[in-house]
């Protein structure tokens with residue numbers, strides 16, 4: 001494994017949404033580590049509904065930029081991972097999820113419950129509910145990739161500024177795909193972004209119930 005350049009704690013301290021990249025290519029071995037980190041993420045019922053399109057070719061990055069409100073970093077980054085969810089993934093992959101699980105010791109009682117619960121839970125979803133479910137699952141995997149990239153010494157930028165249809169057309173995505181975000185990875189060019197700061201935790205974290213201050217001894 002390539003050596004980590006930073007601890008996770010340091011990466012969390014240092015990370016900024018990178019404003020500009022120098023375009024230097026990323027070694028395939030590092031890219032593999034980054035992708036694997038995402039693919040090991042947890043997901044509901046282990047259904048892994050994520051799909052990732054890895055865009056490295058300059059011409060394709062240029063096209064992707066055009067579908068991303070002309071954000072320059074999409075073209076400048078060494079690689080842009082387009083994080084998608086497949087609305088029909090659970091239909092296609094349920095059997096394979098169960099096969100993998102059984103091979104690794106999944107109890108039959110668990111397999112039977114999952115085989116019943118997954119269709120029961122997901123088949124009634126509206127499009128909006130399915131997109132919400134996919135946003136959650138895919139973002140966990142994409143964030144895992146982001147942290148692995150940061151720990152390896154790369155700079156990253158997560159992007160939601162894109163046109164759904166434009167990205168689908170540019171990447172020739174199947175109709176059942178939903179684009180969740182773009183993760184640009186590379187090396188910072190120029191000055192980093194300012195640190196916008198974070199709200200005081202009393203505004204965003206509560207203890208035991210809403211409105212009660214969390215007391216950490």
Ligand SMILES: Cc1cc2nc3c(=O)[nH]c(=O)nc-3n(C[C@H](O)[C@H](O)[C@H](O)COP(=O)(O)O)c2cc1C
Nearest residue numbers: 015016017071158159160161162181193194195196
């Ligand atoms: C899901 C998500 C989508 C974002 N989309 C964009 C984007 O399209 N363009 C952009 O310049 N920054 C984007 N950002 C970066 C945010 O503006 C940034 O995270 C925020 O200002 C805090 O700054 P920091 O990440 O440097 O701490 C996005 C961040 C997240 C988490």
